[in-house]
Amino acid sequence: MLSQEDNELLTRVGAETPMGTLMRRYWVPATYSHMIAEPDCPPIRVRLLGENLVAFRDTDGRVGLLEESCPHRTASLFFGRNEECGLRCVYHGWKFDVDGKCVDLPSEPPGSTLQRKVKVKAYPCQERGGIVWAYLGPPELKPELPDLEWARLPDSHRLASRQILQCNWLQGLEGGFDSSHLAFLHQGIAEGGVLIRPSYYEVLPTDFGFVVGSGRELDGDRNFWSANVMVMPFHKIIASVPVAAHMWVPIDDENTMLYCVDFHPHRPLTAEDVARETSWKGIHSENIPGTDRPIRNKDNDYLIDRALQASGDSFTGITGLGTQDNGIQESMGPIADRTKEHLGVSDTAVIAIRRFYLQTLKELADGTTPPGLDPASYQLRSSRYTAPKGVPFAESMKEKTGLEAPVSSEV
Ligand code: FES
Numbered sequence: 001m002l003s004q005e006d007n008e009l010l011t012r013v014g015a016e017t018p019m020g021t022l023m024r025r026y027w028v029p030a031t032y033s034h035m036i037a038e039p040d041c042p043p044i045r046v047r048l049l050g051e052n053l054v055a056f057r058d059t060d061g062r063v064g065l066l067e068e069s070c071p072h073r074t075a076s077l078f079f080g081r082n083e084e085c086g087l088r089c090v091y092h093g094w095k096f097d098v099d100g101k102c103v104d105l106p107s108e109p110p111g112s113t114l115q116r117k118v119k120v121k122a123y124p125c126q127e128r129g130g131i132v133w134a135y136l137g138p139p140e141l142k143p144e145l146p147d148l149e150w151a152r153l154p155d156s157h158r159l160a161s162r163q164i165l166q167c168n169w170l171q172g173l174e175g176g177f178d179s180s181h182l183a184f185l186h187q188g189i190a191e192g193g194v195l196i197r198p199s200y201y202e203v204l205p206t207d208f209g210f211v212v213g214s215g216r217e218l219d220g221d222r223n224f225w226s227a228n229v230m231v232m233p234f235h236k237i238i239a240s241v242p243v244a245a246h247m248w249v250p251i252d253d254e255n256t257m258l259y260c261v262d263f264h265p266h267r268p269l270t271a272e273d274v275a276r277e278t279s280w281k282g283i284h285s286e287n288i289p290g291t292d293r294p295i296r297n298k299d300n301d302y303l304i305d306r307a308l309q310a311s312g313d314s315f316t317g318i319t320g321l322g323t324q325d326n327g328i329q330e331s332m333g334p335i336a337d338r339t340k341e342h343l344g345v346s347d348t349a350v351i352a353i354r355r356f357y358l359q360t361l362k363e364l365a366d367g368t369t370p371p372g373l374d375p376a377s378y379q380l381r382s383s384r385y386t387a388p389k390g391v392p393f394a395e396s397m398k399e400k401t402g403l404e405a406p407v408s409s410e411v
């Protein structure tokens with residue numbers, strides 16, 4: 001369990017909050033590039049870290065991400081006209097460029113000095129891997145764009161989807177690294193080592209985030225380890241073929257945009273890869289057309305099939321690995337009340353992950369640079385391997401993956 005105070009610290013992401021301040025030190029996904037595909041296309045709404053924004057692509061192809069509320073009298077710029085290198089509010093015609101500068105103020109008399117003074121909040125954007133990345137933090141602390149492996153690949157090597165998770169980002173991320181649920185929640189979905197219950201759980205803080213080790217004893221003298229990496233502030237790279245990645249991007253305190261990516265590092269995804277992933281049995285979810293809302297959602301109990309559940313073929317009766325995760329995470333409420341939990345040994349990783357974030361928040365408040373700001377540290381993959389019994393996880397991980405885990409923070 002966690003104190004109410006710590007639960008608040010970990011889950012609130014608004015601009016004035018500690019976690020919101022931490023998240024604003026990183027480039028975060030704002031939207032897909034294809035949602036504002038063409039110059040002068042219609043603007044779209046983006047809600048990110050509790051802020052209401054509009055994204056647009058100007059006449060020169062530059063992406064703008066502005067506060068939605070017009071600084072004149074707060075009308076929504078979503079209704080604006082995207083024309084001649086700027087977004088024009090349709091209420092009184094004020095116009096702003098991608099930097100937030102007011103470039104036209106036709107409702108005021110000639111000679112007005114208002115135009116020079118008015119600005120709308122604008123956040124820098126960069127595009128990579130089909131994603132518009134935004135930086136919402138202090139300009140002088142802006143890092144380089146994260147060098148994620150999947151984002152560097154050609155589009156043909158990658159399949160991405162996203163869906164709204166109706167709960168706080170940490171519930172999603174905790175679920176992503178809680179390997180003890182695999183043998184239960186996902187029972188009946190897939191065979192293989194990943195769904196076997198681990199006996200060891202370790203979390204090692206690193207200079208990019210942390211690594212979660214889940215181990216179990218094999219017959220003979222070896223252990224099987226699964227090492228899952230979390231790159232700050234909310235990226236998971238999953239050890240699978242094709243490789244997969246998750247990002248739990250806070251829309252606000254109670255909603256999360258979960259991006260799921262499958263990628264093959266060396267070749268385009270095949271038709272079979274795509275067919276398998278779009279059968280909606282894996283991490284991707286089938287959405288209501290034109291929305292980011294899953295068809296199997298909270299309002300219809302994820303189309304749970306009680307007969308299927310009773311048959312033993314599926315532990316949950318809910319179809320789809322991602323839907324099972326989302327459903328159970330949303331069932332804990334918009335922000336799980338962690339003061340009411342009863343945690344056991346199998347929650348070791350979850351406890352350590354919370355300590356990691358709390359420690360990082362504390363260090364940030366003390367002026368320490370948070371982990372994960374070196375773009376090169378994003379070139380990582382999780383892995384699974386065997387190692388002799390008795391070799392500590394940190395040691396075997398370093399040998400097998402080359403990853404260093406300097407235990408600098410107490411976790
Ligand atoms: S409210 Fe936008 S121009 Fe008046």
Ligand SMILES: [Fe+2]
Nearest residue numbers: 175181186325
């Ligand atoms: Fe899961």
